[in-house]
Amino acid sequence: MGSLLKKCEYHCTRSRLVSVGQLLKWMDSTACLSAERHAGSPCITNSVDDVHFDHTIGVGQVVNIKAKVNGAFTSSMKVGIAVSCEDPFSNCQWNVCNAFAIFCGMQVIPRTQAEQMEYSIAAERRWRMRLIPAEIITDLLSSSTEYKDPVPAERTQVESVALVLPPHIMAWMENVATIAAH
Template identity: 40%
Template sequence: MEIILKKASESLVMMTELVLPNDTNVFGNLMGGRLMYWMDIASALSAQKHANAPVVTASVDNISFEAPILLGNVVYIEAKVSRAFTTSMEVHIRVWGEDLKRQHKYKSNEAYYTFVSLNADGKPSPVPQLTPQSEYEQKLYEGAMRRRQLRLILGGKMKPNDAFELKALFAEE
C-alpha cells in the first residue's frame, strides 16, 4: 500500500451562512440543530477533500456552544482535518458569528467530527496520512489520538486498558 501524505491546509473548508428567521428559535437565536447541520456539511467537505473519496459521518463529539448567533448575523464555519487514521479522519470545526450592524465578530462554537472514507462498494477505504504544518495543527494532531481512544471507549469499541495514549495522561512518573 502506498502511503500518501497531505498537508492539513489542503482540507480547509470555509463556509458562510446568513441566519434567517426560519433558522431561529423563539428567542431569535440560531437553532443548535441547524448549526450542527451546517457544521456536518462543512466537515464532510473537508474530509472528502482530504480522502478524495465519499465519506460518511461516524461520530460527533464535544460540540461546545459558547455564544449564541442571532437572527441577521453571519455564520462562518472553518473545517479542517486534524488527523487521519487508517480509514477515518477527525475534523476540527470552529464557528464564528458576526453582527454586521456592530461590526463585531466572535467565536461561537467548536467541535470534532469523525468521518470514514468509502470506496465504490461502500466499504471503508484507506485515507492519506496528514502532516501538520503549524504549531496549532500539531497540537490538534497530537490530541486527536486521545480523543479517538475516548470515542472508541465510550462507543464500546475499545477497552479502557487498551487506551495507551489516555493512560499516559494519568501515569505517575
C-alpha cells in the first residue's frame, strides 16, 4: 500500500493541484449542511480548527468529504469533517485532512403571532433555566407541549463527492483574475 500511495502522490505532484481555498470551501459547504440538518434551520460557520493537510489533490482525482455533528451545545454545534481522495485509475485512496468546525444557528425572527408566542415562551424558559432549581426546570420541560426530540447523530451525516476536472481549474483562474483586476 505504501508504494502505491507514493505512486499516487508522485502523479499528483506532476499534475495541477486543487487549491486549499477551494477545498476549504467544499469542506465548509458539506459541514454546514450537516449542521443545518441537525438544527433544522440555516447555520453559519463560527470557526474551523485543527485542519492539518496530509496530502494534496490533483485534477482527475475524486474528492470525498464527510461531515457529521459530533456535539450540540446551547447555541453551537461541533461538526467533524474528514476528507479523502481517490485516484480512479489506480484505485489508490488516501486521507487528505481532518478538521472540526463550529456552527451557530441563525437567529430566529418570529413573524406570525404564534411564532412570537413560541419565541416568548422559549425566552422565558431560557431565563428560568438559569435562575431556578433543577426540579422546577424538570417540571417546566415535562409540561411543555412543543418539545421536539433531538435529531439523531446519524441523520446529520453528509457526504460530498466531486471529480476534479480541468474546467474547475479554469473557473478558479477566472475568479482570481477578476479579483486581481478589481
